[in-house]
Amino acid sequence: xxxxxxxxxxxxRIGPEIKIDQIDISFTxxxxxxxxxxxxxxxxxxxxxxKKNIIPNKVQLLAELSYSFISKMISDTAGSKGKPYFGFIFxxxxxxxxxxxxxxxxxxxxxxxxxxxxxxxAAFIFIxxxxxxxxxHGLGYLKLFVPSGVPIVLxxxxxxxEVISYLSRPISLSVRLFANMMAGHTMMKVFGxxxxxxxxxxxxxxLGFSVALTGLEILVAFLQAYVFAILxxxxxxxxLNLHH
Amino acid sequence: MxxxxxxxxxxxxxTFFSNVYGAESEGMPxxxxxxxxxxxxxxxxxxxxxxxxxxxxxxxxxSNNLELRKSQILENIETAEKQKMESENKIKEYETxxxxxxxxxxxxxxxxxKKIIQDIDKKRKKIEDEINVxxxxxxxxxxxxxxxxxxxxxKIATETSAQLIKQxxxxxxxxxxxxxxxxxxxxxxxxxxxxx
Numbered sequence: 336x337x338x339x340x341x342x343x344x345x346x347x348r349i350g351p352e353i354k355i356d357q358i359d360i361s362f363t364x365x366x367x368x369x370x371x372x373x374x375x376x377x378x379x380x381x382x383x384x385x386k387k388n389i390i391p392n393k394v395q396l397l398a399e400l401s402y403s404f405i406s407k408m409i410s411d412t413a414g415s416k417g418k419p420y421f422g423f424i425f426x427x428x429x430x431x432x433x434x435x436x437x438x439x440x441x442x443x444x445x446x447x448x449x450x451x452x453x454x455x456x457a458a459f460i461f462i463x464x465x466x467x468x469x470x471x472h473g474l475g476y477l478k479l480f481v482p483s484g485v486p487i488v489l490x491x492x493x494x495x496x497e498v499i500s501y502l503s504r505p506i507s508l509s510v511r512l513f514a515n516m517m518a519g520h521t522m523m524k525v526f527g528x529x530x531x532x533x534x535x536x537x538x539x540x541x542l543g544f545s546v547a548l549t550g551l552e553i554l555v556a557f558l559q560a561y562v563f564a565i566l567x568x569x570x571x572x573x574x575l576n577l578h579h
Numbered sequence: 580m581x582x583x584x585x586x587x588x589x590x591x592x593x594t595f596f597s598n599v600y601g602a603e604s605e606g607m608p609x610x611x612x613x614x615x616x617x618x619x620x621x622x623x624x625x626x627x628x629x630x631x632x633x634x635x636x637x638x639x640x641x642s643n644n645l646e647l648r649k650s651q652i653l654e655n656i657e658t659a660e661k662q663k664m665e666s667e668n669k670i671k672e673y674e675t676x677x678x679x680x681x682x683x684x685x686x687x688x689x690x691x692x693k694k695i696i697q698d699i700d701k702k703r704k705k706i707e708d709e710i711n712v713x714x715x716x717x718x719x720x721x722x723x724x725x726x727x728x729x730x731x732x733x734k735i736a737t738e739t740s741a742q743l744i745k746q747x748x749x750x751x752x753x754x755x756x757x758x759x760x761x762x763x764x765x766x767x768x769x770x771x772x773x774x775x
Contacts, residue, residue: 344608346618358616365614366621373629380633384640389648402641422634429633430626451615452622517609 340524344448344517364444365452372433372446380429401429405564412568416575424571427456428564435516435556439549447559448516450509457509460567468574479573508566515559519552729765736761 348361383398391399405425409417417424431447438445446452468476480497481490526548529541737758744752 341607346608346611346614348614359614360617360620361614362621363614363617365618366625369621369625373625376629377632377637380637380641384637384644387644387647389651391644395644398641399645402638402645422638423630425638426626426630426633430629446622448609449618450609451618455619455622456626513609 340521340528343444343520343524346444346449365446365449368434368437368444368446372430372437375437376429376433401425408565409568412565413572413575417568417571420571424564424567427460427567428560431456431512431563432557432560435560436553438516438520439553439556445516445520447512448520450513453509453513454505456563457505460508460570461505464567464570464574467571468577471575472577476574476577478577504570508563512559512563515555519548519555523548523552733758733761733765736765 346363346365348363349367350362352359353361379394380398380401383394383396386392386395388395402425405428406421409421409424413420434446437443438448465476468479472478480494480501482493482497485493523545526541526545530538530545533541737754740757740761741752741754744750744757
């Protein structure tokens with residue numbers, strides 16, 4: 336079913352089946368695109384950091400711009416305490432960005448359009464942030480759920496709401512990225528299908544939509560990577576600087 | 580024409596979605612847990628690899644590059660400022676030098692002029708003195724000549740008149756009588772001939 340817009344999200348095995356203790360960890364098209372994204376990131380940033388020109392060339396300039404972009408994002412949201420986590424957030428942003436962007440190529444697989452991938456990332460961030468919070472503040476980290484200046488009558492309600500919102504962070508973080516990527520790619524596929532089925536007579540309108548959607552999707556791909564990274568920074572800020 | 584197009588579009592949308600929902604049995608591949616473990620495994624593997632390589636090897640290099648550039652630029656700015664100060668000092672030195680030499684040149688010029696003027700004055704005075712002496716001598720001579728002149732004139736006049744008379748009349752007349760007349764005349768006309 337070539338016109339099925341969900342067909343593009345199918346995961347299939349590439350090469351032999353690999354099993355460890357009855358657990359299937361075969362190399363799939365998703366794995367392939369994770370590997371490709373990582374390799375592209377590594378090659379790109381390696382090229383951008385080998386030469387030490389005072390006046391940078393284009394690759395070096397891009398690499399250094401991304402470096403200062405992420406480092407500014409961290410220092411703006413989490414302050415100077417967030418500096419040790421720069422490497423993680425940089426890798427996270429670049430990984431999500433390149434997975435999103437590679438998904439924009441025709442016939443490519445979008446790694447981040449799978450809830451399991453985004454959920455693992457978000458859950459790791461959630462657990463990591465919670466652990467950091469408890470290490471830095473001990474049980475005092477629980478004060479995060481008790482905002483200051485709230486009337487005592489409202490406090491039980493507020494605490495419950497805060498706990499729920501805290502626990503829903505990994506879900507909201509992962510679903511936001513996954514849903515955005517899936518919806519965008521499905522839309523593009525649907526409009527692409529219209530172009531084919533309407534043919535030369537009526538295909539021009541969905542083609543125009545398709546072109547516009549491609550631009551929008553590239554924007555979304557960047558924006559969602561940015562949102563993912565900046566929300567991580569904000570969660571990290573909660574754990575590092577307890578404001579409540 | 581338009582109606583046909585709209586109908587065509589509508590029909591194709593319906594067939595399209597019926598196709599989509601016809602394939603509903605497949606559902607969302609994302610919710611199929613068959614490859615979840617594989618995806619988690621490869622995600623941890625690739626992302627972990629990416630994270631380690633980036634944060635251990637590549638990011639420190641980039642940050643070094645950035646800091647190197649920053650420090651080099653700062654250094655360059657510092658040296659530029661130093662050199663600017665130096666050049667300003669040099670300009671000041673140069674200006675004072677020029678002013679000094681200008682003053683010196685003016686002094687030299689003034690001195691030379693003074694000297695020359697003095698010299699000229701001295702020489703002029705000398706020449707004037709000489710001229711004065713000459714003038715005085717000449718005046719003296721003139722005065723002497725003035726004194727002597729009437730007598731000589733009288734003598735010449737007497738001789739001439741004696742000669743004239745001799746030619747006219749053919750007789751010699753006593754010189755003394757002629758000289759008496761000449762002297763008488765010259766005394767009468769003295770003011771006329773010697774203006775002073």
